[in-house]
Amino acid sequence: MNRPSPAGLLVALAFGIVFVVEGRTVLGMLGFELPLSVYFPVAGLLLVAMFVGLLLLPKTNSKQVAGT
Amino acid sequence: MDSGTESASADAWDGEIETEIGHDEYDPYGTLTLIGIYFVIIALLWVFMYFVEFLGEGPTVM
Amino acid sequence: MNLFVDRYPEEAWIVRAALASSFLALFLGGIMGLIQGLHRTGFLQIVQDSTYYTVLTLHGVSMVLLFTIYFLVGFFQWAVTDSLDRSAEDIRFTKLWYFLMVAGTVMAAAAILGGFTDATNLEADVLYTFYAPLEAHPIFYIGLVTFVIGTWLAGVDWFRSWWAWKKEHPGERTPLRAFMVMTTMLMWYLATIGVAAAILFFILPWSLGLVDSVNSLLTRTLFWFFGHPVVYFWLMPAYMMWYVILPKLAGGRLFSDPLARIVFVLFLLLSVPTGIHHQYVDPGIAEGFKFVAMTNTMFLLLPSLLTAFTVVASMEHGARQRGGTGRLGWLRSLPWNKPAFTGMALAGLMFAAAGFSGMVNAGMNLNYVIHNTLWVPGHFHLTVGTAVALTFMASTYWFLPQITGNGVFSQRLGLVQVLLWFLGMVFMGNAMHRIGLAGEPRRTAEPFYDGVTFDTALGSISELHFQIALGSVILTVSLLLFMAHLFLSWFDVASNPAPDNGVIPEALSGPENAPIVLENLRLWTAIALVLILLTYALPLASIVSANGFFGSAGTLVGTAYEFAVSPFVGVVA
Structure with a gap:
C-alpha cells in the first residue's frame, strides 16, 4: 500500500473525524458509555497514530496520479 | 498529485481512462457490495427501532 | 470552442444571473443559520428572542426557496439549451421570467427584512411554512406569487424550446437532460396549484383585510400540498447532476438512460400526493387519509433506491475504466482530488443516511415520536442542506467554467x-437528530422551559448542543470559503483557462432501449392528476364541510356561496 495523495489524506481525515464522532454513539448504543474525557483523547490519539502511519508509507509512484 | 490542482483538466475523461469498458463487459459487483452494505445497515437500524419504539412500553404521544 | 458560454452567450448570461442570485441568497441564509445555531444552543445570543423568528424566516426562505430555485432555473436553462442544442425561442421572454423572479424576491425580502426594524409595518415572521394563523404583510405573499409565476414562465420557455425541437426532430427520443427538465417542471406545475390556491384565495385576501378569517387547517393542507413536492423540485436537479455530470466526472458513463427516465416519471407521478404526511398529528384529517399519504410516500422510496443503484454503478464504471479493481478497492480509483466529484459523492452518501431518517418521518407511528422536534430539521439539513446544497456547490466547480469561460481558482481549496x-453537517445533523429524539422542539429560540428536562438516550444534551454550535461554525467557514472561491473564480483572479470539457458521454444503455411510452408526458401527467384527486379530493372536501372555506362551520354548499361572495363584501364594506 502506498501513501495516499494530499487529496486522499484530506478525504481520509474527514472520514476519520466522522468515524471518531459517531463511534462514541455506536458504542453508546451497544451499552458502553464512555466519558468524554476518556473517549476523545483515546480516539483522537488513535486517529493521529493512523495518520502518522499513512505518512510513513512510501510515496506513490509517479505513474499512479489520480484519486487517492 | 500532479493532476488537478491548477491544470485545465477538470474531469477524468481527459486522458485518465486506462481501458474503455462497454455495456456488455461491465459487471457492477462493487455496486452490489455497497448497496448490500446499505441494506444491512438499514435492516439493523429497523431492528434497533423495534427496541426503541415497542419494547420501551412508554406512553403513546397521541 | 466547446464551451457553453461561447456557443450560447445570451443564455449563459441568464444562467450566470440566476446563479449569482442563488449564491447571494445562500450567503445571506447561511449567516442567518449561524446566528440560529449559536442562539438556540445558548452559546451566543446577538438577537432578541423575538427577532429569532425573523432570522429563522430569512434563513428558511433564502435557503429553500431562493438559493435552490434560482440555482435550478439557471441549471435547467443550461440543460435545455445545451441538450437540445438550440437557443431560447425568444431571449426577451427568458429575461422576462428571470426578472419576474427577481421582482418577487425583492418584495418578499423587503417584507422579511422589515421584521428587523420597528420603523416600518412591513413584517413577515411567518417562517418558510407560511400558513395561517401566522400572518405576514401582503407584500410578502404578492412577492412569493410573483416569484412562482416567474418559475411557471420559465417552464413555458423550456416547453416552447422542446416543442420546437420535436417539430424539427420527429420520431427522435428527447435528450435525457431535456426530458428531466420537462418532467420536473410538470411536477412543479401540479405542486404549485396548492400554494397558489392557498395564497390567492385565502391568505392574501385575509392579509389584505378582505375577509375576516381563514380555515387554518385548509391553508395548512394546501401549503403541504405544495410543501412536500417542493423538496423534489430541489432534489430532481440534484439527481440530474448525479445522473448526468457525476458519471462523467468519475471517468465513466451513465449506467442506464431508461432507468433515469423511469425515475423522473415516478417522481412526476408520486411527488404531490404525499403532503399529508406532514400533518400526521393534525386533528381534522381522518387517519385513513393519512394512511393513503403514507403509502404514497413509501412508494417514493423506489425512485430514490433506483437512483442509488444507477448512480453508484455509473461511478463504479468510471473507477473501473480508470483501472480500479476489487469488490471495494475500486473506490480508491475515483477522482477524490476533484471537488466537483468528491462533493457530489459525499452529498449522495449523506442522502443515504437522510433516507433512513426520512422513513422514520414518513411512518405514521414513528412520526409521533419525532414530530415537531429538532429531528425534523436534522433530517432536512441532510437532504436539502447537504444532498442538494452540497451537490449544487460541488457541481459549481465543474459548471462555472462552462458559463463564465474562466477556470476555477483552485481545485484543492x-x-x-x-x-x-460534509464534516460540519455530520456534527450538526447527527446532534439535531439525537436532540429531537430527546424531545426538544424545533422552531424555538429558547428550547428550555422551567420544569422540563430533555432526557437523551445517550450522551448529555449540552454535549449535543455543543455539536450543533460546532457544526454550524464549520458550515459557515465552508460557506465563506465557497463564496471567496466563487468570487476568485468568477472574476478570473488566477487567469486559469477554462477546461474544454462540456461534452457529456453517452449512456452505457442508451435512450433507444427505453419504452416509447416514457415519452408520453401527457399520459404521465394525467395519471399524476388522478393520483392527486384520489389522495386530496376527500380530505379537502371534509375539511371544508367541517369548518367552511373561511373558518366558520357550515355546509359545503353554504361555504361555497360564502367563498364566492365574502371577498366582495369585504371590498364594499
Whole structure:
C-alpha cells in the first residue's frame, strides 16, 4: 500500500473525524458509555497514530496520479 | 498529485481512462457490495427501532 | 470552442444571473443559520428572542426557496439549451421570467427584512411554512406569487424550446437532460396549484383585510400540498447532476438512460400526493387519509433506491475504466482530488443516511415520536442542506467554467470546502437528530422551559448542543470559503483557462432501449392528476364541510356561496 495523495489524506481525515464522532454513539448504543474525557483523547490519539502511519508509507509512484 | 490542482483538466475523461469498458463487459459487483452494505445497515437500524419504539412500553404521544 | 458560454452567450448570461442570485441568497441564509445555531444552543445570543423568528424566516426562505430555485432555473436553462442544442425561442421572454423572479424576491425580502426594524409595518415572521394563523404583510405573499409565476414562465420557455425541437426532430427520443427538465417542471406545475390556491384565495385576501378569517387547517393542507413536492423540485436537479455530470466526472458513463427516465416519471407521478404526511398529528384529517399519504410516500422510496443503484454503478464504471479493481478497492480509483466529484459523492452518501431518517418521518407511528422536534430539521439539513446544497456547490466547480469561460481558482481549496461542509453537517445533523429524539422542539429560540428536562438516550444534551454550535461554525467557514472561491473564480483572479470539457458521454444503455411510452408526458401527467384527486379530493372536501372555506362551520354548499361572495363584501364594506 502506498501513501495516499494530499487529496486522499484530506478525504481520509474527514472520514476519520466522522468515524471518531459517531463511534462514541455506536458504542453508546451497544451499552458502553464512555466519558468524554476518556473517549476523545483515546480516539483522537488513535486517529493521529493512523495518520502518522499513512505518512510513513512510501510515496506513490509517479505513474499512479489520480484519486487517492 | 500532479493532476488537478491548477491544470485545465477538470474531469477524468481527459486522458485518465486506462481501458474503455462497454455495456456488455461491465459487471457492477462493487455496486452490489455497497448497496448490500446499505441494506444491512438499514435492516439493523429497523431492528434497533423495534427496541426503541415497542419494547420501551412508554406512553403513546397521541 | 466547446464551451457553453461561447456557443450560447445570451443564455449563459441568464444562467450566470440566476446563479449569482442563488449564491447571494445562500450567503445571506447561511449567516442567518449561524446566528440560529449559536442562539438556540445558548452559546451566543446577538438577537432578541423575538427577532429569532425573523432570522429563522430569512434563513428558511433564502435557503429553500431562493438559493435552490434560482440555482435550478439557471441549471435547467443550461440543460435545455445545451441538450437540445438550440437557443431560447425568444431571449426577451427568458429575461422576462428571470426578472419576474427577481421582482418577487425583492418584495418578499423587503417584507422579511422589515421584521428587523420597528420603523416600518412591513413584517413577515411567518417562517418558510407560511400558513395561517401566522400572518405576514401582503407584500410578502404578492412577492412569493410573483416569484412562482416567474418559475411557471420559465417552464413555458423550456416547453416552447422542446416543442420546437420535436417539430424539427420527429420520431427522435428527447435528450435525457431535456426530458428531466420537462418532467420536473410538470411536477412543479401540479405542486404549485396548492400554494397558489392557498395564497390567492385565502391568505392574501385575509392579509389584505378582505375577509375576516381563514380555515387554518385548509391553508395548512394546501401549503403541504405544495410543501412536500417542493423538496423534489430541489432534489430532481440534484439527481440530474448525479445522473448526468457525476458519471462523467468519475471517468465513466451513465449506467442506464431508461432507468433515469423511469425515475423522473415516478417522481412526476408520486411527488404531490404525499403532503399529508406532514400533518400526521393534525386533528381534522381522518387517519385513513393519512394512511393513503403514507403509502404514497413509501412508494417514493423506489425512485430514490433506483437512483442509488444507477448512480453508484455509473461511478463504479468510471473507477473501473480508470483501472480500479476489487469488490471495494475500486473506490480508491475515483477522482477524490476533484471537488466537483468528491462533493457530489459525499452529498449522495449523506442522502443515504437522510433516507433512513426520512422513513422514520414518513411512518405514521414513528412520526409521533419525532414530530415537531429538532429531528425534523436534522433530517432536512441532510437532504436539502447537504444532498442538494452540497451537490449544487460541488457541481459549481465543474459548471462555472462552462458559463463564465474562466477556470476555477483552485481545485484543492474547493476540496477543502466540500469536505468542511460534509464534516460540519455530520456534527450538526447527527446532534439535531439525537436532540429531537430527546424531545426538544424545533422552531424555538429558547428550547428550555422551567420544569422540563430533555432526557437523551445517550450522551448529555449540552454535549449535543455543543455539536450543533460546532457544526454550524464549520458550515459557515465552508460557506465563506465557497463564496471567496466563487468570487476568485468568477472574476478570473488566477487567469486559469477554462477546461474544454462540456461534452457529456453517452449512456452505457442508451435512450433507444427505453419504452416509447416514457415519452408520453401527457399520459404521465394525467395519471399524476388522478393520483392527486384520489389522495386530496376527500380530505379537502371534509375539511371544508367541517369548518367552511373561511373558518366558520357550515355546509359545503353554504361555504361555497360564502367563498364566492365574502371577498366582495369585504371590498364594499
